[in-house]
Amino acid sequence: MRLFSVLLGLAVVVVSLPASAQDPLVESARKEGRFMWYTSMNIPDSQPLLDAFTKKYPFIKAQVWRGSSEKVLNKIQTETRAGKFLFDVVAVNAFEAGFIKANHLAQRYTPPSAKEYLKGFVDPDAYWVDIYDxxxxxxxxxxxxxxxxxxxxxxxxxxxxxxxxxxxxxxxxxxxxxxxxxxxxxxxxxxxxxxxxxxxxxxxxxxxxxxxxxxxxxxxxxxxxxxxxxxxxxxxxxxxxxxxxxxxxEVHPILIAAKAENVNTAKLFVEFITSREGQALIKEFGRIPAHPELPLGWSVxxxxxxxxxxxxxxxxxxxxxxxxxxxxxxxxxx
Structure with missing residues (x-):
């Protein structure tokens, strides 16, 4: 009887923990504690996204480097040719994303929310997911x-x-x-x-x-x-x-670096930005979210x-x- 009471007490503790505390990916991201995002999204849009992400996961220190898609790609090429992967996640236009994928600068990852996206907005090879259009x-x-x-x-x-x-x-x-x-x-x-x-x-x-x-x-x-x-x-x-x-x-894909130093935090961020929560923020900033279930509220x-x-x-x-x-x-x- 005493053993049953102890086990019951442990079960209550586990159930009462927040979902994030039971998520292995969250715990792995907690150990990394940081990540770097390269993006062509304007700072007035990208920074609030990072702020929302770090508010949800306050143990993560996030950094962003912003430039045009062409400049982002040039930066990645310069760094990777020198054997350096200084970015964990990258979001650029479709043309540049195609180059990153074809040159093996990204790794496969499909977030859970991808199953809700329409065909053409998720890479069938699992290298990218669209975040806005x-x-x-x-x-x-x-x-x-x-x-x-x-x-x-x-x-x-x-x-x-x-x-x-x-x-x-x-x-x-x-x-x-x-x-x-x-x-x-x-x-x-x-x-x-x-x-x-x-x-x-x-x-x-x-x-x-x-x-x-x-x-x-x-x-x-x-x-x-x-x-x-x-x-x-x-x-x-x-x-x-x-x-x-x-x-x-034009789709705007997000990809994880092939040799991301903070790969678990990168995956967690991709999960966040492609989720309904992250997509609602993108809509709030006035952009067109890729998630098909979010109405735009336009006059047309x-x-x-x-x-x-x-x-x-x-x-x-x-x-x-x-x-x-x-x-x-x-x-x-x-």
């Missing part, structure tokens, strides 16, 4: 362009009245790939050359383009839909066109848009798209 859309300043006069298609940008009045990023490769896939390579090239002849205003960074669009530096720009929605809610004089076909959607239903997904592709395919892009746009000012 970027919709490439045509934005406009409502003080400079009335809604009825705004271009309704990509082809409408070729009208002479928009010459010199449209801005885009010099690395919008995913947008161009979507046109190639949706229209065919020849039509996309003809269109690209015609658009380049319109005197494109080249600006680096979609956040910058959105800010300059709001300020009225130019009336039109290739921007992210979530940024336009965020600015609209703050009262900015901007809107975006919902009728372009296609609307390219994404299901009504002509979306075209651009996923992780091989480095060879990515290099070809970049060459195609430069072949079309470089002679015309970029």
């Amino acid at each position: 970027n919709y490439y859309v045509l934005g406009y300043n409502t003080k400079l362009v009335r809604k009825a006069e705004a271009p309704q298609s990509w082809e409408d940008l070729l009208d002479a009245k928009w010459k010199g009045k449209f801005a885009m990023d010099p690395e919008d490769h995913a947008w161009y790939l979507a046109l190639q896939e949706a229209w065919g390579k020849d039509k996309a090239e003809r269109y690209g050359r015609a658009l380049a002849g319109q005197g494109i205003q080249w600006r680096k960074g979609h956040t910058l383009i959105a800010q300059l669009l709001t300020a009225g530096e130019f009336p039109l720009g290739l921007v992210y839909a979530h940024r336009m929605e965020e600015l609209k809610q703050k009262g900015a004089p901007v809107d975006w066109v919902t009728t372009t076909d296609p609307i390219p959607v 239903n994404p299901k009504q848009l002509k979306l075209h997904g651009v996923g992780v592709i091989s480095p060879e395919r990515a290099s070809q798209v970049i060459r195609d892009w430069r072949h079309v746009f470089s002679p015309m000012g970029f």
Whole structure:
């Protein structure tokens, strides 16, 4: 009887412990106590995610290094060529993620939440999971362009009245790939050359383009839909066109370093950011979460848009798209 009472008491103690204390992954992360995240996500978005993670797991010290996807990849290449894996987790655009995977710079890991994601948002080879998406859309300043006069298609940008009045990023490769896939390579090239002849205003960074669009530096720009929605809610004089076909959607995968020093903490962070809890935070920051069960709350239903997904592709395919892009746009000012 006494033995039964002792065992019962132990069972009560175990049951009363928080779930995290019984999780082997959490305990392994506790022993590591830190990790490094390389990301192209803006600091105003990435830092609060880390803060929420470390609030949940206060024994972890998290660091973030932020740069464009291209700069993040260059940093990883420089470090790994020197035999150093200084990052534990990396989140970049699809093109760069494809290079990281193909060059064996990431390891396989599938978080529990991955089973809730749609096909195309989880790597079938288990190297990455999508954390948020970027919709490439045509934005406009409502003080400079009335809604009825705004271009309704990509082809409408070729009208002479928009010459010199449209801005885009010099690395919008995913947008161009979507046109190639949706229209065919020849039509996309003809269109690209015609658009380049319109005197494109080249600006680096979609956040910058959105800010300059709001300020009225130019009336039109290739921007992210979530940024336009965020600015609209703050009262900015901007809107975006919902009728372009296609609307390219680029995934933003997260991967764990092949030789992550803090691999258990890295796995725990990937579990957090892909969970409904982490995805709800991403939505709260105004981005488009990859989790399919989180409604966006926009004035337009994404299901009504002509979306075209651009996923992780091989480095060879990515290099070809970049060459195609430069072949079309470089002679015309970029």
